[in-house]
Amino acid sequence: MASRRMAxxxxxxxxxxxPFRDHWHRSADDLLVDAVHECVGSLSGVTLDGIDxxxxxxxxxxxxxxxxxxxxxxxxKPVTRVENYCATxxxxxxxxxxxxxxxxxxxxxxxxxxxLKDSAxxxxxxxxxxxxxxxxxxxxxxxxxxxxxAYQQAYGVGARDMRDALTRVATKNHANGALNERAQFRxxxxxxxxxxxxxxxxxxxxxxxxxVSDGAAAAILVRAEDAYRYTDKPVxxxxxxxVAGSGAGLATDGYDFTTFPEVVRAARQAYDQAGVTDPATQxxxxxxxxxxxxxxxxxxxxxxxSERGKAWRDILDGRYDLGGALPVNTDGGLKSxxxxxxxxxxxxxxxxxxxxxxxxxxxxxxxxxLALAQNLGGQPGSCVAFVAVLGSQR
Amino acid sequence: xxxxxxxxxxxxxxxxxxLHDNRLDGSGPPRPGGPVRGVAAFDEDTVTMAVEAMRxxxxxxxxxRQLLLATTSAPYEAKTSAGVVHAALGxxxxxxxxxxxxHRCGATALDLVACTGAAAVLADLRTTRPGAxxxxxxxxxxxxFVGGGTSAATLLARAGHTTEIxxxxxxxxxxxxxxxxxxxxxxxxxxxxxxxARRAFTLAGLDAVDEVxxxxxxxxxxxxxxxxxxxSGADAKVERATGFTGAAHPGLLLAAALDEAQPGRTILxxxxxxxxxxxxWRVGDGVRAARGxxxxxxxxAARQAVGYGRYLRWRGLLDVQGPARPASPAPxxxxxxxxxxxxxxxxxxxxxACAKVTTPPAKxxxxxGTAATGQTPATVPLxxxxxxxxxxxxxxxxxxxxxxxxxxxADVDGGGRLSTYATDVAPxxxxxxxxxxxxxxxLWTTDSIPNYFWKLRPRKEATDGQ
Numbered sequence: 001m002a003s004r005r006m007a008x009x010x011x012x013x014x015x016x017x018x019p020f021r022d023h024w025h026r027s028a029d030d031l032l033v034d035a036v037h038e039c040v041g042s043l044s045g046v047t048l049d050g051i052d053x054x055x056x057x058x059x060x061x062x063x064x065x066x067x068x069x070x071x072x073x074x075x076x077k078p079v080t081r082v083e084n085y086c087a088t089x090x091x092x093x094x095x096x097x098x099x100x101x102x103x104x105x106x107x108x109x110x111x112x113x114x115x116l117k118d119s120a121x122x123x124x125x126x127x128x129x130x131x132x133x134x135x136x137x138x139x140x141x142x143x144x145x146x147x148x149x150a151y152q153q154a155y156g157v158g159a160r161d162m163r164d165a166l167t168r169v170a171t172k173n174h175a176n177g178a179l180n181e182r183a184q185f186r187x188x189x190x191x192x193x194x195x196x197x198x199x200x201x202x203x204x205x206x207x208x209x210x211x212v213s214d215g216a217a218a219a220i221l222v223r224a225e226d227a228y229r230y231t232d233k234p235v236x237x238x239x240x241x242x243v244a245g246s247g248a249g250l251a252t253d254g255y256d257f258t259t260f261p262e263v264v265r266a267a268r269q270a271y272d273q274a275g276v277t278d279p280a281t282q283x284x285x286x287x288x289x290x291x292x293x294x295x296x297x298x299x300x301x302x303x304x305x306s307e308r309g310k311a312w313r314d315i316l317d318g319r320y321d322l323g324g325a326l327p328v329n330t331d332g333g334l335k336s337x338x339x340x341x342x343x344x345x346x347x348x349x350x351x352x353x354x355x356x357x358x359x360x361x362x363x364x365x366x367x368x369x370l371a372l373a374q375n376l377g378g379q380p381g382s383c384v385a386f387v388a389v390l391g392s393q394r
Numbered sequence: 395x396x397x398x399x400x401x402x403x404x405x406x407x408x409x410x411x412x413l414h415d416n417r418l419d420g421s422g423p424p425r426p427g428g429p430v431r432g433v434a435a436f437d438e439d440t441v442t443m444a445v446e447a448m449r450x451x452x453x454x455x456x457x458x459r460q461l462l463l464a465t466t467s468a469p470y471e472a473k474t475s476a477g478v479v480h481a482a483l484g485x486x487x488x489x490x491x492x493x494x495x496x497h498r499c500g501a502t503a504l505d506l507v508a509c510t511g512a513a514a515v516l517a518d519l520r521t522t523r524p525g526a527x528x529x530x531x532x533x534x535x536x537x538x539f540v541g542g543g544t545s546a547a548t549l550l551a552r553a554g555h556t557t558e559i560x561x562x563x564x565x566x567x568x569x570x571x572x573x574x575x576x577x578x579x580x581x582x583x584x585x586x587x588x589x590x591a592r593r594a595f596t597l598a599g600l601d602a603v604d605e606v607x608x609x610x611x612x613x614x615x616x617x618x619x620x621x622x623x624x625x626s627g628a629d630a631k632v633e634r635a636t637g638f639t640g641a642a643h644p645g646l647l648l649a650a651a652l653d654e655a656q657p658g659r660t661i662l663x664x665x666x667x668x669x670x671x672x673x674x675w676r677v678g679d680g681v682r683a684a685r686g687x688x689x690x691x692x693x694x695a696a697r698q699a700v701g702y703g704r705y706l707r708w709r710g711l712l713d714v715q716g717p718a719r720p721a722s723p724a725p726x727x728x729x730x731x732x733x734x735x736x737x738x739x740x741x742x743x744x745x746x747a748c749a750k751v752t753t754p755p756a757k758x759x760x761x762x763g764t765a766a767t768g769q770t771p772a773t774v775p776l777x778x779x780x781x782x783x784x785x786x787x788x789x790x791x792x793x794x795x796x797x798x799x800x801x802x803x804a805d806v807d808g809g810g811r812l813s814t815y816a817t818d819v820a821p822x823x824x825x826x827x828x829x830x831x832x833x834x835x836x837l838w839t840t841d842s843i844p845n846y847f848w849k850l851r852p853r854k855e856a857t858d859g860q
Contacts (some may be wrong), residue, residue, distance in 0.1 A: 002455050050487050087623075089585070120720055121717060121719055121720060122717055122718040122719055122720070122791060123791065125719075125720060128723065130725075130726030130728070131723070131725060131726060131729050132520075132725055132729040132730045132732075132733045132736070133723070133725025133726075133730065133737070133837065133843075134724070134736060134737050134754065134814065134844075134847045135813075136731070136801055136814060137722040137723070137787055137837070137838070138787075138801050139791050140606040141791075142787045142788075142789040142791075142801050143787075146785040146786075146787050146803065148787070149785060149787075149826060150785045150826075153826060188405070198790075199788075200790055200791060201787050201788060201789050201790060201791070202786075202787035202788050209395065212562050246760060246763075247760065248760040248761060249753075250803065250811060250813050251752050251753055251756070251760035251811065252750055252751060252752050252753070252759075252760040252761045252809075252810070252811055253750075253751075253806075253809060253810065253811045254761070254785075254806040256784070257784070257785045257803070265481075289605055297399060344826040381803070
């Protein structure tokens with residue numbers, strides 16, 4: 001299988017990200033305009049006219065490239081709408097990166113947006129094609145809650161230890177989010193609050209789940225060799241992997257709900273391209289898809305940060321805390337940011353971008369050189385997965 | 395036409411729940427010895443109960459080339475509900491599917507089974523207004539019969555007596571029957587019942603039978619007829635545990651009698667509803683083997699109690715706040731049609747190359763990625779297999795009329811994986827490794843489309859007949 005570095009290296013030279021919130025007074029259009037203007041406004045001498053092509057990721061807040069072209073009143077520009085479940089924002093960036101890497105365009109923009117709060121539904125809402133009605137109408141937490149008992153069974157983790165690890169993921173990410181003015185929830189939560197929250201699915205309570213929020217984010221990408229023309233602190237895309245799972249985990253027997261095989265493969269691709277041989281020591285910080293607390297536990301192993309069956313212990317030991325050896329979800333993650341589907345992947349990039357430029361303030365990871373962004377959609381057994389390695393050096 | 399009219403096989407499905415008490419305030423213990431009604435779970439209806447009863451019988455080619463569904467509570471108006479049962483049973487398309495409607499149609503269906511060799515399933519779901527005098531005396535259940543032989547019973551004689559009488563009725567769109575004063579209608583039904591019974595005795599050349607079984611929509615008439623005809627009261631005992639199950643009732647009581655009867659004994663089955671239908675049977679030598687699934691007595695013993703509030707929620711008689719989620723999506727007709735093998739018969743596909751099973755069936759194997767050589771891959775039925783729970787969760791945001799439902803991923807013995815709901819079990823009692831059995835249920839109804847598919851219920855050893 002060929003998954004190699006692109007013909008041209010790619011750099012991110014600017015990003016924008018709205019606060020993720022209950023944006024009752026802003027539409028998806030407004031959020032996109034805000035994110036794009038912040039992004040473009042951070043580069044002197046660059047205007048929207050100078051951007052050759054655009055991508056917009058959204059799961060359900062708009063159809064076609066006009067989702068972006070209309071609110072920005074773009075004239076004569078190609079705009080592509082992409083969708084890949086909760087990895088939609090990452091997909092936007094991935095396709096935009098290919099466009100400059102191919103040489104087709106000099107400067108492109110990736111955007112992502114979602115407006116979830118207008119529906120008044122609990123959790124996520126999506127419209128699916130007409131079907132035969134045989135699929136389980138399960139909530140996202142129900143699907144991901146299958147991970148915890150399977151993990152416990154596979155590695156002999158006791159109920160109290162598992163609960164402690166899940167709680168630690170939640171309290172850690174909320175503590176990080178409390179330091180981030182763009183996060184939806186800016187208050188640290190106690191272990192007691194997490195564990196006393198109303199149950200949603202299996203052993204998951206409300207505070208084991210990411211929030212539902214509105215938001216948008218944007219990035220400007222150019223070929224790496226051009227990056228320093230726009231900024232003295234570009235961030236380089238060192239490796240990128242993406243896998244759309246075959247769904248075999250739910251369609252035939254064998255899959256045991258202790259891993260995301262799609263993430264493992266996507267990570268391998270990204271690491272190979274980036275020259276990462278020991279992610280546990282080489283990665284400075286990681287933004288991962290903590291849609292639900294057990295997801296983050298399993299991801300620590302799928303990404304090669306913890307040994308199989310040991311992530312729960314590493315989490316409890318503080319390895320992934322802000323001051324730990326490998327800080328994870330330094331911006332607060334989906335847990336405290338909420339999860340506007342089309343924007344989340346780019347929000348992760350935004351934190352990596354900010355950290356690698358040394359601009360993360362109280363959250364800054366000292367000497368951050370390599371950052372990882374991992375984003376997934378679907379559910380255990382049948383998901384899509386994205387992994388990128390970003391670096392402060394080319 | 396069979397050489398001799400009779401019944402070759404029978405089976406009953408009684409729902410897993412029973413309601414003992416219908417007091418809203420619930421103070422004090424229920425009245426001891428009072429009537430108990432069988433309660434179909436929220437995911438059961440006439441069609442699903444019919445499938446569960448019928449699937450225990452070999453009915454792929456009924457001699458009469460007909461599948462009859464007798465009920466007063468079909469899930470559809472206009473559309474034939476028997477078609478769904480036909481699909482779930484995987485019957486040959488040459489076998490017809492027809493609904494019989496009305497309180498008297500259960501007896502008519504038995505007649506057609508015996509005389510034409512048809513297969514029939516009598517199924518009904520009965521509700522009354524909460525607090526109605528006969529609320530605990532109505533019940534849900536299904537009984538299935540296959541004709542074309544006489545292993546279970548030979549029909550010695552039959553006689554009908556039609557009386558137009560306004561006894562129990564309901565306009566389209568009404569939820570519950572209205573009932574005329576039962577003292578008046580009992581009079582009429584007893585007269586009709588005795589007339590039919592006497593004619594049947596005459597035609598059979600008998601003065602008496604060994605067992606009298608009376609089914610009536612009017613409890614007062616049933617009691618009088620049992621007394622006059624010298625019944626043992628065994629039928630009344632069953633009825634007190636199930637309630638009157640509408641069109642299913644003559645079938646249910648006949649099945650309960652066949653469960654206990656010795657070969658060669660004679661049974662009068664009298665159905666006194668909108669007139670009367672009397673059948674005189676001689677129990678067949680093969681009666682023990684003729685039963686599919688568990689006996690009425692076993693199924694009654696296996697039931698669990700359901701509280702009145704829960705029953706009211708299940709029936710939509712108590713409007714409670716659900717989660718802030720959209721209604722579950724309605725299925726669409728073309729995909730249902732294309733995937734009927736999966737949706738109705740629970741068939742997976744078996745790979746030509748690696749023999750692994752893919753669910754739902756697909757042209758390309760989910761395990762090894764090999765494409766099927768033919769136009770469609772080879773299918774393998776999963777509905778009668780045992781599936782073991784791989785992982786389970788409890789969904790507390792369900793749109794079903796329960797505070798939580800268990801969702802399971804289970805591996806089928808012999809290959810295949812199912813992701814579906816657990817049913818007939820408390821969600822907290824479902825554990826990894828538990829053995830479960832597919833059961834045909836209604837997932838939800840959206841946009842006036844009842845959405846049927848298979849769930850998993852705990853496998854019961856021995857009594858399942860599987």
